[in-house]
Amino acid sequence: xxxxxxxxxxxxxxAGARNGGLxxxxxGCLSDQGAFVRCFDxxxxxxxxxxxxxxxxxxxxxxxxxxxxxxxxxxxxxGMLGYPTPLGILPLGTANVLAIELGQRxxxxxxxxxxxxxxxxxxxxxxxxxxxxxxxxGAGFDGAVVGAIKPAMKRRLGKLSFVWEGLKExxxxxxxxxxxxxxxxxxxxxxxxxxxVRHYAGPFVLSPTADISDPHLEVFxxxxxxxxxFVGYFLGLGLGxxxxxxxxxxxxxxxxxxxxxxxxxxxxxxxVYKDLPxxxxxxxxxxxxxxxxxx
Numbered sequence: 001x002x003x004x005x006x007x008x009x010x011x012x013x014x015a016g017a018r019n020g021g022l023x024x025x026x027x028g029c030l031s032d033q034g035a036f037v038r039c040f041d042x043x044x045x046x047x048x049x050x051x052x053x054x055x056x057x058x059x060x061x062x063x064x065x066x067x068x069x070x071x072x073x074x075x076x077x078x079g080m081l082g083y084p085t086p087l088g089i090l091p092l093g094t095a096n097v098l099a100i101e102l103g104q105r106x107x108x109x110x111x112x113x114x115x116x117x118x119x120x121x122x123x124x125x126x127x128x129x130x131x132x133x134x135x136x137x138g139a140g141f142d143g144a145v146v147g148a149i150k151p152a153m154k155r156r157l158g159k160l161s162f163v164w165e166g167l168k169e170x171x172x173x174x175x176x177x178x179x180x181x182x183x184x185x186x187x188x189x190x191x192x193x194x195x196x197v198r199h200y201a202g203p204f205v206l207s208p209t210a211d212i213s214d215p216h217l218e219v220f221x222x223x224x225x226x227x228x229x230f231v232g233y234f235l236g237l238g239l240g241x242x243x244x245x246x247x248x249x250x251x252x253x254x255x256x257x258x259x260x261x262x263x264x265x266x267x268x269x270x271x272v273y274k275d276l277p278x279x280x281x282x283x284x285x286x287x288x289x290x291x292x293x294x295x
Contacts (some may be wrong), residue, residue: 004062007088008055009026009039010048010076010229012068015092016153023067024107026090026115030139033116048072052079061085063290069093070135071271077125078132086120086288094158095202095270097135101212102291110292119184124215125283126196128268134287135269136200137280139229139258140176140191140222143265144169154290162201175225176264176275182219182258187249190225191233192258194218194280197240205240207250212289217282218254221249256280 007030011023011063030037038061048066054228055064061201067090068077080087089227091106092101099106104114126133148165152233157164193206195218200206207218209279222233236242258264259277266273 002270003035005035006062007035007037007065007115008063009037009065010051010055010072011041011090012072012092013040013041013050015068015072016049016164016268021129022106022108022111023090026067026111029040029108033111033112042068042072043101044074046075047074048083049079054079055288056083056085059085063088063137065115067092067199070095070097070269071259073098074132074134074269076172077134079160081132081285081287083124084288086290088115088118088290090115093255093270094162096152097197097199097202097270100203101197101199102219102289104292109226113151114290114292120288120290121213122286123212123289124196125285125287125288127281128266128273129278132283132285133196133268135195135197135232137194137278137279138267139264139276140189141169141174142164142186142191142193142201143267143273146267146270147265161204165242170230173225174227177225177260177262178264179257180219180221180251181206181259181260182251187221187223188219189221189223190229191222193220193222194256196221200237202274204237206237206242208240208243215282216252217256217280217284219253219280221251223249224249230268254282 041053063087066073145165149161153161178189182185198210236245264276
């Protein structure tokens with residue numbers, strides 16, 4: 001067999017698509033191709049980082065695979081920073097933003113082929129309070145939505161859980177009073193999204209110019225706080241035209257500070273983080289990521 005032979009998979013056992021058979025099908029394809037696969041289940045938040053660091057230090061695997069959603073991928077990536085082993089993904093989450101960003105099809109043979117033969121490319125990272133993120137940081141609306149979704153609801157409803165909690169949050173009033181410092185320049189926003197990638201919340205294009213292999217971050221400042229304004233933001237997101245909408249500012253930055261007098265929830269790579277304040281900067285380390293080969 002050509003390609004990678006030793007594959008460590010760190011898997012979130014609660015990931016919904018595992019029960020749909022994708023995980024077992026990918027492992028079967030890898031084994032059929034002659035790869036030796038070791039699987040490690042996570043047991044608690046943060047455990048994936050420990051397992052990834054252990055595998056990377058051991059230096060045995062040709063690729064360390066994060067099997068789960070974007071939050072699991074984030075945890076595995078944190079444990080691999082500074083090590084030469086590349087990160088592979090087996091998308092089992094609800095939104096699977098990174099898989100969509102990379103053009104990774106969610107079919108077992110396609111995923112297995114990428115893990116065995118895909119190119120390992122360097123990708124940029126970001127830092128939120130000096131903790132790494134790969135995809136995005138959201139303060140305000142999406143932080144509240146992610147925080148409201150319980151694991152059981154996500155397993156039962158999938159993407160509909162985001163729709164349901166998003167609707168409830170919109171009815172309550174989606175805007176937050178967020179003070180923003182963009183490289184020292186003061187601004188105000190009702191919702192803030194920092195992105196390292198083009199896509200957001202699955203297939204929706206937030207930033208047409210973003211490139212995960214290009215080390216820079218963009219911040220989207222949604223400045224109008226009314227329910228009607230947020231309806232416009234959602235429509236713009238669906239059409240891929242958020243950056244051109246009135247009431248939205250887009251900035252590249254080196255240092256971003258977000259503050260509020262009131263509790264404002266934050267999500268990082270689709271998982272609950274802490275409330276504001278946070279400081280976001282460009283990451284100083286790259287990550288080797290296995291991506292599908294261009295056809």
